Every structure is written in structure tokens, then in C-alpha cells.
Amino acid sequence: MNDVLRVRDLGVRFDTEAGEVTALDGLSFSLGEREILAVVGESGSGKSTMAMSVLRLLGGAATVSGSVELEGEDVLALRGEELRRVRGKRAAMIFQEPMTALNPLQRIGAQIAEALRNHDPEPERLTQYRDRVRELLERVEIDDPDRRMRQYPHQLSGGQRQRVLIAMAIGCEPRLLIADEPTTALDVTVQAGILDLLRRIRDESGTAILLITHNMGVVADIADRILVLRAGKLVEQANSAQLFAAPEQEYTRELLEAVPLLGGRAEPSTVDDNGPALELERVTVRYGGGVKAVDEVSLRVGRGELLGLVGESGSGKSTIGGCALGLVRPESGAVRLFGTDPNRAKRREALELRRRIGVVFQDPGSSLDPRMTIGQCIAEPLLVHREGTKSGRAKRIAELLDAVELGAGVADRFPHELSGGQRQRVSLARALVLGPDLLIADEPTSALDVSVQATVLALLARLHQELFFGCLFISHDLAVVDNVCDRVAVLNRGRVVEQGERTEVLGHPSEDYTRRLVLASPVPDPVAQAERRRARTGEA
Amino acid sequence: MTTTETPERARSGVLRRLIRHRLALTGLVILVLMLLFSFLGPLIYGTDQVHTDLGAVRLPPGPGHPLGTDELGHDVLGRLMVAGRVSLIIGVIAGLIGTAIGAVWGAVAGYSGGWLDLVLMRIVDTGVAIPALFLLLVAATLVTPSVGILAVLIGVVSWLVPARLMRAETVTIAEREYIKALRAIGGSRTRAVFRHIIPNAIGTVMVNVTFQIADAILLVAYVSFLGLGVAPPQTDWGAMLSKGITYTYDGAWWLIVPPGIAIILVVAAFNFIGDGLRDAFEVRKRAAQ
Numbered sequence: 093m094n095d096v097l098r099v100r101d102l103g104v105r106f107d108t109e110a111g112e113v114t115a116l117d118g119l120s121f122s123l124g125e126r127e128i129l130a131v132v133g134e135s136g137s138g139k140s141t142m143a144m145s146v147l148r149l150l151g152g153a154a155t156v157s158g159s160v161e162l163e164g165e166d167v168l169a170l171r172g173e174e175l176r177r178v179r180g181k182r183a184a185m186i187f188q189e190p191m192t193a194l195n196p197l198q199r200i201g202a203q204i205a206e207a208l209r210n211h212d213p214e215p216e217r218l219t220q221y222r223d224r225v226r227e228l229l230e231r232v233e234i235d236d237p238d239r240r241m242r243q244y245p246h247q248l249s250g251g252q253r254q255r256v257l258i259a260m261a262i263g264c265e266p267r268l269l270i271a272d273e274p275t276t277a278l279d280v281t282v283q284a285g286i287l288d289l290l291r292r293i294r295d296e297s298g299t300a301i302l303l304i305t306h307n308m309g310v311v312a313d314i315a316d317r318i319l320v321l322r323a324g325k326l327v328e329q330a331n332s333a334q335l336f337a338a339p340e341q342e343y344t345r346e347l348l349e350a351v352p353l354l355g356g357r358a359e360p361s362t363v364d365d366n367g368p369a370l371e372l373e374r375v376t377v378r379y380g381g382g383v384k385a386v387d388e389v390s391l392r393v394g395r396g397e398l399l400g401l402v403g404e405s406g407s408g409k410s411t412i413g414g415c416a417l418g419l420v421r422p423e424s425g426a427v428r429l430f431g432t433d434p435n436r437a438k439r440r441e442a443l444e445l446r447r448r449i450g451v452v453f454q455d456p457g458s459s460l461d462p463r464m465t466i467g468q469c470i471a472e473p474l475l476v477h478r479e480g481t482k483s484g485r486a487k488r489i490a491e492l493l494d495a496v497e498l499g500a501g502v503a504d505r506f507p508h509e510l511s512g513g514q515r516q517r518v519s520l521a522r523a524l525v526l527g528p529d530l531l532i533a534d535e536p537t538s539a540l541d542v543s544v545q546a547t548v549l550a551l552l553a554r555l556h557q558e559l560f561f562g563c564l565f566i567s568h569d570l571a572v573v574d575n576v577c578d579r580v581a582v583l584n585r586g587r588v589v590e591q592g593e594r595t596e597v598l599g600h601p602s603e604d605y606t607r608r609l610v611l612a613s614p615v616p617d618p619v620a621q622a623e624r625r626r627a628r629t630g631e632a
Numbered sequence: 633m634t635t636t637e638t639p640e641r642a643r644s645g646v647l648r649r650l651i652r653h654r655l656a657l658t659g660l661v662i663l664v665l666m667l668l669f670s671f672l673g674p675l676i677y678g679t680d681q682v683h684t685d686l687g688a689v690r691l692p693p694g695p696g697h698p699l700g701t702d703e704l705g706h707d708v709l710g711r712l713m714v715a716g717r718v719s720l721i722i723g724v725i726a727g728l729i730g731t732a733i734g735a736v737w738g739a740v741a742g743y744s745g746g747w748l749d750l751v752l753m754r755i756v757d758t759g760v761a762i763p764a765l766f767l768l769l770v771a772a773t774l775v776t777p778s779v780g781i782l783a784v785l786i787g788v789v790s791w792l793v794p795a796r797l798m799r800a801e802t803v804t805i806a807e808r809e810y811i812k813a814l815r816a817i818g819g820s821r822t823r824a825v826f827r828h829i830i831p832n833a834i835g836t837v838m839v840n841v842t843f844q845i846a847d848a849i850l851l852v853a854y855v856s857f858l859g860l861g862v863a864p865p866q867t868d869w870g871a872m873l874s875k876g877i878t879y880t881y882d883g884a885w886w887l888i889v890p891p892g893i894a895i896i897l898v899v900a901a902f903n904f905i906g907d908g909l910r911d912a913f914e915v916r917k918r919a920a921q
Contacts, residue, residue: 417812419812446816446817447818451817453809458809458810459810460810461810461828461831462832463831463832473819476814476818476819476820
């Protein structure tokens with residue numbers, strides 16, 4: 093088998109204000125024709141740096157050493173025009189964010205045509221490439237190519253935009269396709285389609301694919317061989333079946349164990365009814381007088397119960413969280429906290445109801461005020477509700493920092509001195525400081541690496557055991573919800589399509605949409621994943 | 633990054649970075665020298681800046697008068713010092729007034745949103761459409777400006793840009809999750825604005841103050857240059873320029889060059905400090921992410 097890409101002893105160092113940082117160190121691997129090689133690792137592992145260095149897309153602050161051979165030619169030795177000829181022609185790249193990778197002011201057809209003209213020895217007018225563009229759009233399975241060619245990026249959905257980028261990438265029939273987190277910004281059902289497309293391109297054209305991802309489920313679905321990176325170094329390299337079945341390195345094992353499994357928790361959970369914590373009754377929310385973001389949704393979170401709210405982007409799940417928190421006012425319907433509607437209650441009474449809820453948001457970067465110490469952040473709800481003396485508050489903060497396993501010592505630190513996972517723990521401590529009866533958690537672990545996610549979820553489960561609060565757990569990740577929650581509600585386009593006991597809804601979905609969602613959620617097991625793919629495509 | 637950084641040390645971090653910023657340090661040094669020159673200078677180099685001395689008119693630089701004398705016989709070096717006081721005092725007061733009004737205006741507009749935001753910002757847009765210099769000239773013809781009046785006048789016409797800046801900052805900060813978390817547990821607007829939004833916007837505001845001061849000093853110079861500045865025998869650098877320009881063709885360069893250089897130095901110094909402050913705060917922001 094001919095190697096399309098051969099990387100030997102690749103090292104990348106960045107010159108930063110804080111001194112030199114090594115991003116990659118002594119990385120060697122090769123990638124053959126018709127092969128899909130997945131590079132996995134958590135943030136900071138250097139996987140994207142590696143992808144960028146293959147096409148020499150790193151900025152001036154980077155020093156690259158070693159060699160990168162593309163079809164026998166050393167890419168690192170190329171200069172100027174030679175390099176331009178390689179980029180896009182012999183190796184093409186697909187990026188994570190399809191919206192920013194396309195020019196919003198240019199029609200789709202023209203952008204694809206331009207990618208073709210770039211490598212045409214005798215460049216013609218853009219309109220001359222129309223037939224070839226149509227052919228490419230058909231290949232990436234975009235409906236009605238003639239109409240799409242005349243449209244602008246914002247008129248396409250995220251999945252369609254990613255297909256356009258793939259069309260641009262395969263336009264010059266490169267031997268190597270580099271895909272850097274190509275499905276991370278997409279919903280699971282769309283992700284499944286894109287992965288199928290990449291697989292088909294490989295089968296039809298023999299293109300080698302270098303796939304960068306953090307998602308072990310995606311890897312299990314599509315990769316032939318896997319590289320595991322950690323802190324810029326190669327941990328393990330093996331073919332897919334072997335790596336998932338019998339990882340050799342401790343780190344790989346930990347990484348795989350941290351991935352939440354859909355259907356991994358067998359026993360159904362039983363929760364006694366202790367009265368309602370949160371009730372939504374036929375709640376409708378409309379933004380800007382237009383489309384209904386939430387359409388007659390009724391939900392109930394009992395005291396001590398964990399309700400998972402799952403849905404794809406735009407399904408209205410965060411809006412429902414906003415309603416519960418009083419940040420969004422419903423157009424009609426009622427939101428009741430512990431049996432009382434805070435929107436209709438007196439000011440003092442409403443404040444008393446708000447005192448009993450805590451909230452954790454998604455983004456560890458903006459969930460804490462950068463100018464406050466950790467202690468001040470956690471103390472704020474106490475100050476808002478004028479609770480405790482100064483020493484009493486300090487004691488409470490220390491207690492909570494211990495409870496979230498950070499230790500009282502971090503109280504004097506600032507948020508930027510903590511990692512993302514630590515910051516989410518602080519958010520959790522702040523949410524619990526008033527001893528709430530209801531916790532609203534809006535994608536609390538979505539921005540975290542899997543290993544960190546696992547520890548934060550374990551912490552949440554432990555605290556729930558101890559403190560027994562009701563919890564509305566909002567997430568796009570079915571596996572996470574399956575691991576955390578008692579009951580599940582599935583949301584699609586602002587409507588609840590199905591809700592019920594966790595093992596019922598996710599194990600034996602009765603609705604078509606839920607079934608599709610479950611089948612599209614990738615599991616980190618190549619054998620199971622192949623079966624699911626058959627079930628999914630057979631159904632379609 | 634050390635693990636036990638206290639608030640004081642975090643703040644001194646900004647100061648340390650500011651001093652390490654070479655351009656900002658230059659600015660600081662120039663500014664301190666100009667302040668010493670204007671405020672302590674007259675104590676060492678005493679001259680009569682009130683009475684005219686028609687026996688010593690427009691003397692070129694020489695012994696007794698290192699920078700010569702002006703058309704009324706005042707010593708130019710001494711005059712440069714007292715004029716500097718006026719320019720610097722007006723500049724700093726006006727810069728602070730402009731930024732303060734603008735910051736409050738912008739924060740209110742940005743955090744309230746809705747119709748109030750719309751009205752407040754359209755007022756700003758209208759104000760921007762009218763040249764500040766024009767407003768100032770009209771006002772200066774109506775009242776004889778003293779140092780205090782001129783400072784307030786300039787401050788009042790220069791709040792528009794900081795208002796826009798502050799509004800933009802506020803809108804971004806108000807979207808952050810810690811503000812949402814505060815609102816969700818029933819925290820008040822006052823708390824959101826004073827405990828979170830203003831402290832987080834302070835970096836931008838402080839940078840803006842330095843640019844505002846530089847602008848104000850230039851505005852004083854313009855107004856005085858057009859003959860509508862502070863009343864004699866008081867003077868400022870702009871007024872000195874304006875008077876000196878009459879004698880250009882007589883070769884009296886010492887009446888124009890010294891105040892010109894003084895204005896350039898001080899304005900540049902404030903701009904350098906502003907640049908340095910911005911970088912110093914940005915490094916902190918970068919570390920926070």
C-alpha cells in the first residue's frame with residue numbers, strides 16, 4: 093500500500109510571551125491510501141496543531157521541525173507558489189465551523205468554482221465551472237443543486253454548509269483530506285450524515301482521510317486506525333477494533349472509560365413523588381413575534397428528581413431553562429416553582445421562590461466574574477438574599493468548596509487561575525450555596541473534555557444523593573442524560589415529542605424522532621456502531 | 633501564573649505591565665516632567681507673568697531670557713510654565729467629566745435596552761453629527777471663559793464617544809453567564825451594574841480617559857488659537873501659539889516652537905499611556921480566558 097502521508101519526528105514549538113511552548117513533540121505516523129486515520133485527544137493535546145502543520149497553516153510564531161511527506165514530497169521544504177499548488181490540490185482541509193469557513197457575501201456556486209479555478213492550469217471565468225460544481229454538489233448529496241448554487245451561505249443549514257465545504261475540498265480530487273473536528277458544531281443526526289458522506293468519498297475515490305476529533309463515538313464509527321495524543325506526544329497507535337477492545341496504555345483506557353455510554357446504566361431509577369419542584373404547563377414562547385421557540389410545552393420536575401431535557405440545537409431546550417429561571421417570559425402558559433407562579437406572585441414572594449433555585453450554565457469562561465475571587469463568586473447569592481454574617485458566609489464557602497472537591501484554599505484565587513472543570517465546580521458550589529430545592533443545569537459539561545466531564549458528572553450525582561434537590565438537566569448529549577437522569581423529555585422544534593422513564597424513552601423509544609436521535613448518537617464501540625449504522629441506513 | 637495571587641498583586645500586575653511597556657513608560661516620564669515643569673517650575677524660575685514690560689518686547693533667546701520674551705515683554709520660558717498649568721488642568725478635568733458622563737450614559741443605555749437605549753443612543757448620534765468645536769465656539773462667545781468654565785464646557789461636549797464605547801462594553805458584559813446567574817436568583821439591577829458591569833468595563837474606561845485628556849488639551853489649544861480661550865493675563869499653550877503666529881514673518885520662532893512642542897509632547901504622552909494601559913488590561917483579559 094502506498095503511503096499518502098508520512099510524518100516523521102514532527103515537532104512544533106510556539107514562541108509566546110510566557111516563553112517557548114512545545115505543542116507537538118516527536119510525532120511519527122503514516123497514512124495509506126483509502127485509509128481513515130483518526131487523531132484523538134483532549135484539548136491541548138496538539139491534534140489541531142498537527143493538522144495545521146501538514147498544510148503549513150501555522151502562523152509565524154510556530155517553529156516546525158521534522159518532516160511531513162505528502163506523496164513523497166516534503167511539505168516543510170516547499171515555498172510560496174509550490175506550497176500553494178499543494179494546498180487544496182493534493183491535500184484539502186475541512187474545518188470545524190462551516191459558517192466562518194465560507195464567505196457570507198458570495199454565492200455557494202462561485203465559492204466552489206473558485207476552489208476549482210485555483211488549481212486549473214488554464215483558469216477560466218467562474219461561470220465556466222458550473223457543470224462541475226453541479227456534479228460536486230450532487231456528490232455531496234445536496235438537494236436541488238441548481239438552486240443551491242445561487243444561494244448564499246446563510247440560506248443553508250449547518251449540515252448543508254459543511255457539505256458545501258466538503259464539495260470544495262474534493263473538487264480537485266486530493267489524495268488526502270484533512271478534517272478538523274468536521275462534525276463538532278453539528279447536531280448528532282446531521283453528524284451521522286456527514287460521516288456517511290466522508291466514508292463514501294473514501295470508498296469511491298480512495299481518498300485518505302486524516303480525521304481530528306475529540307469524540308470517541310465518531311472515531312468508532314468511521315476510523316480504520318487511531319492515534320491517541322496527549323500533551324503533544326503520541327500515547328498509542330492501533331487499529332480501531334484493537335484500540336477499543338484492548339487499549340494498551342493506561343491513558344487510553346481512562347479516556348475510553350470516561351466516555352458516557354448510552355444504555356450503559358441498566359437499572360431503572362425509582363423516585364418517590366415528593367411533590368413538584370418545577371412545573372411547566374402549556375408554555376409557549378415566541379421570539380420577536382416570529383416562530384414559536386417553545387410550543388405548548390408541559391413538564392414536571394419532582395423534588396429530588398433528575399429530569400433530562402434533550403434536543404438538538406434550536407429545539408428550545410435552553411429557552412425552557414430560561415423560563416424556569418425567570419429570564420424568559422412565556423407568551424402563554426404557566427411556570428410554577430414549588431406550586432406558585434413567580435411571574436404572578438408578589439415581589440417579595442417571587443424573590444423567596446428564586447432563593448430556592450440554583451443554576452449552572454455551559455461556558456466555564458463566562459460563568460464567573462473574572463474580577464471577583466472564587467469566594468466572592470460563591471458568596472454572591474448569600475449577599476443578594478442578605479443571609480449570614482461575614483464569618484458564617486466564609487464558613488459556608490469553605491464547606492461548599494470542600495463539597496465540590498476543590499478545597500477551601502481556592503477561595504482567594506481568581507477564575508482565570510482555574511481550569512474549565514474547576515470553574516464548573518465553582519459554578520456548582522455557587523448554585524448550591526443557598527441550599528436550593530431545584531437546580532437548573534444548562535449543558536453544564538458540554539464545554540469540558542470527557543475525562544473532566546466524567547468527574548463533574550460524578551460530583552453532581554454525589555451531591556444529588558446528599559442534598560436531594562430536584563434538577564432540570566438540559567443537554568444535547570443522550571449518553572450524558574442517560575447516565576445522570578431519572579426521567580427524560582425529548583424536545584424537537586419546541587415541542588415535547590416524548591417523555592418518561594429513562595430506560596423506556598432511550599431504551600425503547602416509541603416516537604420516530606427519538607429513535608432516530610438514539611441511533612444517530614455515536615457510541616464508542618466499532619462493532620455496535622456498525623450495527624447501529626445498518627439499522628439507521630436500513631430504516632432510511 | 634502564580635497560584636496565590638491576591639487582588640493587590642493582580643492590580644500591581646497591570647501597573648507592572650504598564651511600566652514594562654516601553655512606549656507607556658516614555659509617556660509616563662514625559663508627563664511627570666511636564667507636570668514638574670508646569671507646577672514646580674515657577675517656584676525655581678520665578679518670572680513676572682502679569683505686568684507688561686514694554687522695554688523688553690520680543691527679545692530673542694539670550695542671557696536672562698533663555699527662550700526670549702513675547703510681544704508684551706513676558707519671559708517665554710516662565711509663560712510656558714503657567715500656560716502649562718492651565719492646559720493640563722483643563723485637559724484632565726474635561727477628560728474626566730466627559731468620560732464620567734459618557735460611562736454612566738452608556739451603561740444605562742446598554743443595560744436597560746429597549747426604548748430607553750434607543751432614545752439615549754439616538755441623542756448620542758445627533759450629538760456626534762454636530763462638531764464639538766462649533767458648540768464650544770458658540771458657548772465661548774456667550775460667556776468669557778475662566779479655567780473652570782472652559783474645563784466643564786469641553787467636558788460636556790466630549791462625552792459622546794465614551795458613551796458609545798461604554799454601551800458596547802455593557803451589552804457584551806450583560807450577556808455573560810454570571811449576569812444571567814445573578815438575575816436568575818433574583819439579584820437586582822443595581823447590583824449587576826455596580827458589582828459586575830462597571831468593574832469589568834473599568835479597563836476600557838481608564839484607557840479612554842487618557843485619550844479624552846489628550847483630546848481635551850488639543851481642544852483647549854484650538855479654542856485659544858481662535859482667540860476664544862481664557863482671558864489675559866492668564867494663558868495656555870494654544871493661546872501662546874495663537875499670539876506668536878502673528879510674528880512669524882518677523883522671525884520670532886521662539887514664540888511658536890516652544891508651546892507647539894509642549895502640546896505635542898503632552899498629547900503624545902497621554903496617548904502612549906493609553907496604548908500601554910490597553911495592552912496591560914488586554915494581557916489580563918487573555919489570561920482570564
